[in-house]
Amino acid sequence: MSLHEIFEQFHQQVRFISIYIREAHPVDGWWFGGGIQESLVKRVFPKVSTDLYDPTTIEERRAAAGQCEDTLKYGIRTYVDLMDDRVNEAYAAYPTRLYLVDMEGRVAYAGGLGPYGFKPAELKNAVEDCLERIN
């Protein structure tokens, strides 16, 4: 199940927040662009960007986040981590990660480290368990 499908199913009972953090594969970092690796990446993740430099200002990061939001069209509103990466570090989120926070402000689900630990199906199960406890 995709994140978008999970959002569609549960968005009235759960608030979904996308938090944009520093780039996983910028041009000036671990770049996946150019050559066969780009073809492979695009085959699996057709909408991913391969031409972004790592933002150096909050304005640049917001612009990248806006492009991402417009392209992916998940329907999930995106908020942008500050340039000191404080939220990224607090949640050890880099390069990608999922969490669920319950109504008491406690972590109900902490996904594995990305990218391999990024499992939307686990988030879905956690959402269902959390809602069952509430109802």
Added chain:
Amino acid sequence: MPIGFIKNSLKYRRVINEWQRKYDAMAPRVGDIAPEFELEDVTGEHSIRLADFRDKKPVALIFGSFT
């Protein structure tokens, strides 16, 4: 796969692994109070706080980037 890409990948994989080891040791676990935050949206005009949802709704946090 070009050799430059492979060498680059080994280097960055190591860097990321070290970063993850360092910060995951301090990351919240199930049952912990989730770290509070206040962030602005892509326009910079609207902000959100995790605490806004206390006693209202569970919150799913999706961390990532466009690349």
